[in-house]
Amino acid sequence: MTKEKKYSTLPASEKAPIMQHWLAEHKARDIAVFRLPEGNPLADIVIIASASSARHARSLADGLSEMCKQEKFEILRTEGYQEGQWVLVDLNDVIVHIFQEPVRELYRLEALWSGAEALPATAATICSMTGTGWTRAKRTYPSPREPKAEPGVHSRPVRSSSS
Numbered sequence: 442m443t444k445e446k447k448y449s450t451l452p453a454s455e456k457a458p459i460m461q462h463w464l465a466e467h468k469a470r471d472i473a474v475f476r477l478p479e480g481n482p483l484a485d486i487v488i489i490a491s492a493s494s495a496r497h498a499r500s501l502a503d504g505l506s507e508m509c510k511q512e513k514f515e516i517l518r519t520e521g522y523q524e525g526q527w528v529l530v531d532l533n534d535v536i537v538h539i540f541q542e543p544v545r546e547l548y549r550l551e552a553l554w555s556g557a558e559a560l561p562a563t564a565a566t567i568c569s570m571t572g573t574g575w576t577r578a579k580r581t582y583p584s585p586r587e588p589k590a591e592p593g594v595h596s597r598p599v600r601s602s603s604s
Contacts, residue, residue, distance in 0.1 A: 449513040453485035453534040456514055457560070460537060463508050464490050469501055469539065475557040484536045487557070489550055491542050495525025498539045502528040505537060 449456075457474055464472055469490035476486055492498035502519055509516050509532060517531040526544045530537040538550060 448515040456535050457486045457488060459512065460488055460505065460535065463505060464501065467501055467504055473551055474560040475554040476560055477554070477557050484534055486535045487554055488535065488537045490537070490539050491545055492539050495541065498525040498528045498541060501539050502530055505530055
């Protein structure tokens with residue numbers, strides 16, 4: 442009897458594009474990915490992204506954590522969730538920082554990792570920007586679509602023009 446692995450054995454270099462794509466599809470902005478020097482005790486990959494509000498940052502952290510659970514990526518902890526100014530999601534070999542823009546400018550983590558290799562936008566991220574979607578390991582991750590309203594059905598109440 443073979444025991445099923447609890448966590449994915451994908452290397453960080455293959456996990457990062459999946460997370461980068463997911464963040465881009467969920468409207469994270471200015472996504473930067475850095476490969477840290479080999480042997481760095483912190484992590485292999487660092488992803489930095491911006492959120493438009495504290496609610497958006499928490500939503501990105503929640504969604505990313507849920508996606509990682511589905512993919513069986515190990516999640517060690519999440520920090521800064523309650524405040525939502527700077528949310529850190531620690532995935533052991535990948536660390537994701539989700540900032541609100543003013544906080545990102547204050548801490549300037551990109552400058553801290555200036556010696557690390559900046560990875561380019563992945564094909565997955567480019568697909569999300571163009572709305573074409575992509576597929577990985579028997580799972581299809583569709584691009585976000587506007588919900589289609591049924592003819593004659595309005596999502597908002599229609600105001601009458603009478604005075």
